[in-house]
Amino acid sequence: MANEEVLSGLADIVEEVAGVAKDDVTVEKSFVDDLDIDSLSMVEIAVQAEDKFGVKIPDDELANLKTVGDAVDYITKNTV
Amino acid sequence: MSNDIVITGLGATTPLGGDVATTWDAMLAGKSGVSTLDADWVTAFDLPTRIAARLAVEPSEVLPRVEARRLDRCEQVAVVASRQAWADAGLDSGSVDPERLAVIIGTGIGGANTLLAQDDLLEGPGLRKVSPLTVPMLMPNGPAAHVGIELKAQAGVHAPVSACASGAEAIAWAYRMLKAGEADVIVAGGAEAAIAGITMAGFCQARTMSTKNDEPTKASRPFDIHRDGFVLGEGSGIMVLEREDHAKARGAKIYAKLAGVGTSSDGYHITAPDPEGAGQARAIATALRTGELDPADIGHVNCHATSTSVGDVTETVAIRKAIGEHPILTAPKGSFGHLLGAAGAVEAIVTVLSLRDSVIPATLNLEELDPGVVHDVVAGEPRKVDLKAAVNDSFGFGGHNVALAFAAV
Numbered sequence: 001m002a003n004e005e006v007l008s009g010l011a012d013i014v015e016e017v018a019g020v021a022k023d024d025v026t027v028e029k030s031f032v033d034d035l036d037i038d039s040l041s042m043v044e045i046a047v048q049a050e051d052k053f054g055v056k057i058p059d060d061e062l063a064n065l066k067t068v069g070d071a072v073d074y075i076t077k078n079t080v
Numbered sequence: 081m082s083n084d085i086v087i088t089g090l091g092a093t094t095p096l097g098g099d100v101a102t103t104w105d106a107m108l109a110g111k112s113g114v115s116t117l118d119a120d121w122v123t124a125f126d127l128p129t130r131i132a133a134r135l136a137v138e139p140s141e142v143l144p145r146v147e148a149r150r151l152d153r154c155e156q157v158a159v160v161a162s163r164q165a166w167a168d169a170g171l172d173s174g175s176v177d178p179e180r181l182a183v184i185i186g187t188g189i190g191g192a193n194t195l196l197a198q199d200d201l202l203e204g205p206g207l208r209k210v211s212p213l214t215v216p217m218l219m220p221n222g223p224a225a226h227v228g229i230e231l232k233a234q235a236g237v238h239a240p241v242s243a244c245a246s247g248a249e250a251i252a253w254a255y256r257m258l259k260a261g262e263a264d265v266i267v268a269g270g271a272e273a274a275i276a277g278i279t280m281a282g283f284c285q286a287r288t289m290s291t292k293n294d295e296p297t298k299a300s301r302p303f304d305i306h307r308d309g310f311v312l313g314e315g316s317g318i319m320v321l322e323r324e325d326h327a328k329a330r331g332a333k334i335y336a337k338l339a340g341v342g343t344s345s346d347g348y349h350i351t352a353p354d355p356e357g358a359g360q361a362r363a364i365a366t367a368l369r370t371g372e373l374d375p376a377d378i379g380h381v382n383c384h385a386t387s388t389s390v391g392d393v394t395e396t397v398a399i400r401k402a403i404g405e406h407p408i409l410t411a412p413k414g415s416f417g418h419l420l421g422a423a424g425a426v427e428a429i430v431t432v433l434s435l436r437d438s439v440i441p442a443t444l445n446l447e448e449l450d451p452g453v454v455h456d457v458v459a460g461e462p463r464k465v466d467l468k469a470a471v472n473d474s475f476g477f478g479g480h481n482v483a484l485a486f487a488a489v
Contacts, residue, residue, distance in 0.1 A: 019146030043212040050208075 006053065006072045006079075013048045014068075017041050027069035035068075053079050082324040084339075085258050086489070088332040089169025089320030090429050091161040091269075095313050095416045098137030099164055103426075104433050106415070107441040108462050112297035113416040114311050121277040129289040131296040132275050133313030133417030150213055151226060152191035157316035157422070158223030158271035159230070165267060166231065169320035173232070175330055180264040182235040183228040184253045185318070186246030188421030188476070189274040190220030196276055223271040223316075235263040241421075243476030244384070246270050247317060248424025252341035252482055254321045264326045269318035269425035280312060286351065288388055300418075301445035302385035302411030303392050303457050310386040313417030317426030336432045339469060339487040340371020346479030353391055353475060357398030363481035364402035364471060371485040373469050375403045378485070380440055380470040382431040385411035386418050393452040395473060400454065402483075408465065409457045414444030424474030428484055431472040435488040438466050 011025035018037050031037045037045070046057045049071070055078045057065075065071045092099060095113025096106035106113075113133040122130050139156035140148045148156060162185075194217040201209040216222055221239035228237035236257070240249040247270020254268035283289045290309040292299035300311040327334055344366065346359035353360065368375065381399055385392040392411070399407060412427050419426055434440050439462050446459040469487040 017146075019144065040212040040216075047208055 003072055003076055006075045007068070009052055010049060010068065010071060010075070013045050013052065017044045017048065025068055027067065027072060029068045030066055031068065049075060055079055083259065084324040084337055085255050085321055086324045086327050086337050087319050087335040087432055088322055088327050089165040089171070090335065090432065091164030091166070091168060091318040092316065092426055092429055093135060093137060093139065093157050093160045094315040094317070094419070094426055095133035095136055098142065100429060102136070104430070107412065107430065108439065110442060110444060111415065112444060113313065114296045114299055116293070116296050125277050125281060127277070127280050128284050128291050129280060130293045131290070131299055131311060133311055134275065135314055152194040152217040152222060153273035153314070154187055154191055154271050155217065155222045155226050157273055157314070158185050158227055158318070161269065161271070161316035161318040162227040162267055165318040165320050170332055171265065171320065176265045178232045178234045180235055181231060181233040182237065182254070182257055182263040182266045183224050183231060183233045184238045184240065184250040184266060184268040185224035185227060186240040186242070186250040186270045186421050187220050187223055187272055188241070188243045188246050189272065189279065191218035191222060192274040192276050192279060194218040196278065227267060231267065233267070242480035243478055244418065244420050244423050245474040245476035245480040245482045246421035246424065247426070248428060248472065248474035248482035248484055249343065249480070251319065251321070251338065251425060251428055251484055252343055255338050255341045258321060258323055265320065265322040267318060267320055269316065270422040271316040272420040272422040273314040274420065275312055275314050283312065290387060298445050300387045300414050302383065302387045302414050302443055303450055303453055304446045305448045305450050307387040307389065307392065309388055310413065311417035313419045315416070315419050315426060316422050317429045319425070319429060319432070334489050336435045336489055337487040338484060339373055340367045340369065340485040342366025342370065342483045344481045346481065348479050351477050353394045354479070355394055357394045357401060359479060360395060360398035360473065360475060360481045361401035364398060364473065364483040367471060367483035367485040368402070371469070371487065373485055373487070377469045378403050378407050378471055379465065379467045380434060381407045381409050382427055382434065382470060382472040383409050383411045384473040384475050386413055391475070393450055395475070396453045396455055403471070405454050407455065407471070408440055408463065409455045410440050411443045412441065414446065415441070424472070424482060427474070428472045431470050431484070431486055435467050435470055435486055439464050
């Protein structure tokens with residue numbers, strides 16, 4: 001799956017769960033520091049991303065996804 | 081320095097209106113907040129009661145979408161009412177030291193709808209679909225916690241749980257904290273939003289709810305000889321309380337004083353009140369004593385009376401014991417049903433407005449007074465009357481009794 005497609009889909013999820021405007025969800029942004037997303041919302045985002053992209057995001061991997069770009073890369077590489 | 085406790089802000093969302101003014105106007109106009117429940121589960125479960133007092137304004141119409149989805153309905157109404165009370169009090173982050181600000185919001189049941197919805201997800205699609213927000217949404221301290229975080233309150237955040245006395249108990253707790261010098265300003269009240277199949281079924285099985293399904297607006301009729309049970313409601317009432325010297329120093333408007341409070345427990349039965357009303361009378365007497373009020377000062381009692389056969393008359397027995405036969409009574413549940421953990425707080429607001437406006441709303445649907453009641457109960461039209469002080473009663477399953485004594489300013 002292309003990076004742009006993953007970014008767009010992920011941004012939809014972040015907007016739905018956390019109310020961050022889709023345009024603000026860009027690869028360099030930190031979920032916690034820039035987008036003010038807490039650990040509970042990150043779990044919701046991960047579950048929705050798993051369903052949307054057909055990937056598994058184990059908890060120890062989720063902890064490493066600091067930025068939107070980290071998540072996009074992980075999803076792109078692990079989509080089956 | 082005055083150690084008196086005053087009310088400087090009011091907020092509410094109820095079956096009669098989305099704020100205090102709309103609710104109060106609707107009460108005085110004799111409107112009912114009760115209507116037919118059209119939820120699927122009402123017919124699916126074949127419930128004998130098919131009416132309830134739903135909110136007049138959906139919280140989702142007032143709150144931003146993302147905020148609403150992180151809150152149980154019970155938390156939503158607390159947030160809505162607290163923001164109104166805070167704004168009404170003219171407070172902002174600079175007008176009170178966060179370490180001197182507390183929040184006390186009670187609920188009878190808490191996030192019942194979240195518990196039910198998330199259990200459905202666990203049993204159906206499974207663990208992955210259960211929200212990570214489940215516990216903070218269902219916990220009964222959730223309403224207080226969310227409001228406390230929003231206001232950055234650091235003097236304490238509490239959530240008394242005493243069934244239908246919870247909202248009043250929160251206000252009594254606030255009084256004691258302020259008197260003890262533990263805070264300067266407290267946001268206190270109650271919140272409830274537990275209209276669901278299981279709560280309705282439970283109350284129906286306990287034979288406590290009205291089954292006057294054909295006449296929803298006439299179903300809740302406290303003190304009327306033809307009453308047959310309460311009508312379940314939802315909503316929130318919140319007031320801002322502060323020491324009088326603190327309020328005056330910042331030039332706040334003052335609605336009334338909370339002169340005294342009394343709490344007691346029956347030690348008798350899990351749902352039935354002590355038929356002698358001894359525990360209720362002790363709570364009322366304590367409110368007068370702590371408020372340094374004589375029975376003659378109390379011109380009005382805003383009653384808990386829920387429209388059940390036993391409770392309404394027992395309350396008047398307690399009022400006779402503690403105050404006498406002279407107070408003029410009213411029972412707001414005729415208008416907006418029984419808000420459980422929010423009832424005491426919303427009705428405390430009604431009592432405060434009666435003192436402010438020198439008017440007692442009528443008990444809606446009181447057409448034929450139960451002969452067991454000796455008091456003058458306002459029926460038909462609101463009653464204009466000058467009041468020096470008034471008492472608000474709240475009682476809860478478990479034998480919890482709370483009386484709040486308010487005085488005009």
